[in-house]
Amino acid sequence: xxxxxEEITVLGGGIAGLASATALAQRGAxxxxxxxxxxxxxxxxxxxxxxxxVAVLEALGLxxxxxxxxxxxxxxxxxxxxxxxxxxRLPMGQAAxxxxxRPYWQFHRADLLTVLSDGARAAGVDIRLGRQVDTIKxxxxxxxxxxxxxxxxxxxxxxxxxxxxxxxxxxxxxIIPAETLPKGAVKNAATVxxxxxxxxxxxxxxxxxxxxxxxVEERNSWADEGWNIPDDPENLRRAFSGAGQDVQSxxxxxxxxxxxxxxxxxxxxxxxxxxxxxxxxxxxxxLPYLAQGAVMxxxxxxxxxxxxxxxxxxxxxxxxxxxxxxxxxxxxxxAASNATAYHLNSGPSRLVxxxxxxxxxxxxxxxxxxxxxxxxGEDVTKLDLQR
Ligand SMILES: Cc1cc2nc3c(=O)[nH]c(=O)nc-3n(C[C@H](O)[C@H](O)[C@H](O)COP(=O)(O)OP(=O)(O)OC[C@H]3O[C@@H](n4cnc5c(N)ncnc54)[C@H](O)[C@@H]3O)c2cc1C
Numbered sequence: 077x078x079x080x081x082e083e084i085t086v087l088g089g090g091i092a093g094l095a096s097a098t099a100l101a102q103r104g105a106x107x108x109x110x111x112x113x114x115x116x117x118x119x120x121x122x123x124x125x126x127x128x129x130v131a132v133l134e135a136l137g138l139x140x141x142x143x144x145x146x147x148x149x150x151x152x153x154x155x156x157x158x159x160x161x162x163x164x165r166l167p168m169g170q171a172a173x174x175x176x177x178r179p180y181w182q183f184h185r186a187d188l189l190t191v192l193s194d195g196a197r198a199a200g201v202d203i204r205l206g207r208q209v210d211t212i213k214x215x216x217x218x219x220x221x222x223x224x225x226x227x228x229x230x231x232x233x234x235x236x237x238x239x240x241x242x243x244x245x246x247x248x249x250x251i252i253p254a255e256t257l258p259k260g261a262v263k264n265a266a267t268v269x270x271x272x273x274x275x276x277x278x279x280x281x282x283x284x285x286x287x288x289x290x291x292v293e294e295r296n297s298w299a300d301e302g303w304n305i306p307d308d309p310e311n312l313r314r315a316f317s318g319a320g321q322d323v324q325s326x327x328x329x330x331x332x333x334x335x336x337x338x339x340x341x342x343x344x345x346x347x348x349x350x351x352x353x354x355x356x357x358x359x360x361x362x363l364p365y366l367a368q369g370a371v372m373x374x375x376x377x378x379x380x381x382x383x384x385x386x387x388x389x390x391x392x393x394x395x396x397x398x399x400x401x402x403x404x405x406x407x408x409x410x411a412a413s414n415a416t417a418y419h420l421n422s423g424p425s426r427l428v429x430x431x432x433x434x435x436x437x438x439x440x441x442x443x444x445x446x447x448x449x450x451x452x453g454e455d456v457t458k459l460d461l462q463r
Contacts, residue, residue, distance in 0.1 A: 077388045080104030085217035087209050092356025092373035093223030094192035099381030101199035112208035117189030119303045121249050122281050122288030127178035127452040129371035132378045135457035138195045146181035149265045157271030160320040176452040184281045220352045228358035240339035242298050248291045248312045250333040258325050269323050300337050307335035348393040360404040365414035372404050375456045
């Protein structure tokens with residue numbers, strides 16, 4: 077069995093689409109990507125890629141080009157939003173490599189998309205921009221990979237996805253030039269400032285010249301789910317008034333921000349049907365609290381290509397779903413529960429939880445890291461399940 081010369085169309089040129097296209101073309105398939113945008117990677121935002129995602133980039137032969145544009149943080153820090161005091165610190169940098177075999181990386185999203193699209197073109201993929209697909213019935217290919225994102229029209233058209241419900245959480249995102257921040261506020265870390273009903277995540281990109289932020293607030297008023305919906309930075313500052321000095325100085329430096337409503341999407345019973353497979357956010361949209369949505373898309377891409385190559389279209393698509401779905405579902409659930417951990421309201425439960433984390437972090441940092449072994453320690457490129 078092989079997918080050599082098989083004609084495959086990939087709908088969507090995001091992380092999932094480009095990684096899938098690359099993996100498939102590297103195995104000899106004739107791959108076309110149809111992307112509605114006229115330019116790839118317009119969104120100015122950050123993306124963290126844990127060691128399990130780095131494993132896929134490496135297997136695609138993109139480790140070097142990705143490393144050249146990645147930032148390697150020293151740590152993930154959890155801080156109390158009001159006092160700025162440390163609640164927990166997970167060493168990353170060399171500690172991640174020692175524990176999970178690969179680094180933890182942070183990118184400007186556009187840089188990772190460039191790495192992937194260069195990789196796809198080098199593998200022979202035909203990327204067609206400005207091509208909006210209204211129905212997948214218009215696509216004639218022996219396999220169709222729908223990588224059309226969180227609001228996937230294919231999911232609704234073919235898999236009958238149910239409507240999503242607003243979580244009561246919104247996320248502002250944006251980028252701040254590091255030079256506009258006070259010195260102490262720029263750290264080579266993923267920093268999570270945790271407060272009741274809200275949190276702020278910051279991390280550096282592009283050699284520390286710019287800082288990515290994502291600020292989440294629990295609230296009743298609804299917001300749309302989309303990358304490019306601008307909001308007044310004053311609304312963001314108002315939502316975080318009362319936060320400590322570091323948070324205030326970071327948010328005071330924001331002059332452009334975008335608001336994203338966070339939605340719960342029902343778990344899809346099925347990811348594949350006939351010759352069609354969903355990949356990435358199209359099949360496992362998740363809350364961004366574990367920084368694994370795009371990483372799961374990388375894992376999908378690798379497994380999908382390997383299984384199609386190994387077993388042909390019908391059995392290969394089934395195997396892809398059988399291997400990837402349980403893990404992605406576990407990640408979706410873990411991401412959702414992180415919101416609760418970050419947003420604990422004030423009072424005894426918050427104090428006890430923070431004190432507990434502080435003790436573990438100081439006395440047994442490896443126990444904290446060990447909580448992520450199932451996630452970061454997995455290497456889907458080495459998985460060889462007996463079927
Ligand atoms: C605030 C925030 C922070 C995040 N941080 C992280 C992180 O640090 N790490 C991480 O791993 N994940 C993170 N994620 C999740 C990550 O962004 C997504 O999981 C990832 O982008 C999914 O990639 P995708 O290719 O499936 O979808 P998308 O990136 O949405 O790509 C879908 C593509 O399909 C195209 N498309 C859609 N419909 C059509 C059509 N009809 N015709 C043609 N083209 C079409 C779109 O234009 C788009 O280019 C974050 C998410 C959010 C909201």
